Amino acid sequence: MIYYHNNKPFIEGVSIEEIARSHVTPFYIYSQNKIEDTFKKLKRTLNAEIFYAVKANSNQAIIKLMATLGAGADVVSVGELERAIVAGVNPKKIIFEGIGKTNKDISFAISKNIRLINVESIDELQRINSIAFEQNKIIDIGIRLNPNIDGHTIDKISTGKKTDKFGIDTEKLADIFQVLETTKNVNLIGISCHVGSQLFNINVFSEIFKKMKKNAQLFIDKGHSIKHVDLGGGLGVTYQQNEKVLKLELVKSEMDKCFENVAYQLSFEPGRYLVANAGILVTSIITIKDNGGINFLITDAGMHSLIRPALYRAHHDLEAVDKSNNELIAYTVAGPICESSDIFDKDISLPKQKVGNLLIIKDTGAYGKVMASNYNSRGLPAEILVRNNAFSQIHKPLNSQELISQDTIPEWLD
Ligand SMILES: Cc1ncc(COP(=O)(O)O)c(C=O)c1O
Structure with missing residues (x-):
């Protein structure tokens, strides 16, 4: 650069x-042209919806640039949600996640009519349902799953192993299905995962895709209309010469192999890849x-x-x-x-x-x-x-x- x-x-x-x-x-x-080129290459190669993970660089100008390029926003706090709205991201292209949402955060997100709130625990699912009930609304949600995948990255940026604090353990799906039968003020439209940052290993992507496809099918079989499957962020970035380079084409070919003829939309939520x-x-x-x-x-x-x-x-x-x-x-x-x-x-x-x-x-x-x-x-x-x-x-x-x-x-x- x-x-x-x-x-x-x-x-x-x-x-x-x-x-x-x-x-x-x-x-x-920051170089605007470099960000634009990277975004366009990613979009062209993966041909999926892109939600920019605002946490990577949350300057208003950068969020606005991403929105102009056609990206949605993946936000993990009310502060980031406000940033995305103020920068002009279409609320229907905002996903709100994060493992520590207070009732106040949830109420705020509901009031902004965003694409969905990604639920990270059964307790949170019940709280979202109660708040939506109090507001006499039915709101769209996704479930962030913890697929128990080792991203082969450094421990401090691993988020998708069973023992990490993120997402809902896929072994607890039966509990989620049961709770979803009673939570009438939420409408489940998607599932997502994020197994960590700096992923380079194609086998890891392949494992993510297969597990997410299998889990999406389990929800569909239970009668849920899954419209979105979000495959997370974590696309690896090269920081020094002679280091590994992530081959996006290989990621795309694994995607195509796995998700042939599925009825739902696929998306990613990269942060680092777009701006680092x-x-x-x-x-x-x-x-x-x-x-x-x-x-x-x-x-x-x-x-x-x-x-x-x-x-x-x-x-x-x-x-x-x-x-x-x-x-x-x-x-x-x-x-x-x-x-x-x-x-x-x-x-x-x-x-x-x-x-x-x-x-x-x-x-x-x-x-x-x-x-x-x-x-x-x-x-x-x-x-x-x-x-x-x-x-x-x-x-x-x-x-x-x-x-x-x-x-x-x-x-x-x-
Ligand atoms: C839920 C979620 N999505 C996306 C990202 C973006 O990760 P990356 O910047 O490695 O693409 C993160 C990063 O921590 C995250 O926690």
Whole structure:
């Protein structure tokens, strides 16, 4: 996504250094053309309905862009639901899931006439039914199943094993059928699953498809009119060279083999796949130091701006903007936060750097800004969207003054 012109890095037609002249680092940049190309390729290859998992990058501009491209939205909180509505997503293209829906959340979702609420427990099914009854409505629901599939991904992003907290255990289908006989204010129209992020193994997709087909049939046999079968998100994203690449065509061929002549509509709810490779985080080097023979580059971005390396040991390729020095140095790149885990990468070879130089942390369009925090009372980064030769700030950075202004000192401490 980044190319160099006269030794200066560009995204689309925009110079990254030009953005850095008018914006305080760290900041995120997203490429609109890259997102559009990725969405179109996914849609064309899978030929299924796409619900963008808003959690991956919930900036209003990104949700709006997805809606313009024809995507629906998969939301997991009332906040995300409100975001999708405000960004202009057609409510009939919004799916509301999440394992912790309060009665207030459910009432709100019902009032917005969305496509469906995906139920994640029998208790929730009963509560949705009671709330719909009180409002004298019959509302469409889906059931999120836990198909007990090991996605062969890292534990912290696995969601589809029997022992994970998500979805309803498929061994409890008999209980669901029984409850559905009494819950007259809900209308079951779909089933869904999501077994985890970063899925690459085609056998895993094949297992998901087969189990979902089998489960859809069990619901149909019980007289439910299943219109939608949602096969989840989790499409794998390549974060470094020589890493696996997910072959969408193989996913599609497994789909076709499994779902020949079915009467329901198939959908996916990807987040990461659509935005991860379309984003970068730009940071400045605050200081350079040698501790015990380790050359540290300390940057103004840290685990407060991008937590994935500290949380999951996730890898992001790093690039120095200034490559003018021929001397290569093995650097450990770390953030400014007072935590030893605040490290982006160790022993990476970069041209010798100076304080103030810019570094680019790549493939940070998903689960980057959305997981940023104010830890150590540091501000939040700006987000910038680039399209052709233009760029626009789509999220204003939050500084420490604004942060402090959200606290109140009670009068007895004054
Ligand atoms: C229910 C659900 N759907 C979709 C996704 C999107 O996953 P990914 O970003 O890996 O595509 C998630 C991610 O956690 C999820 O929990």
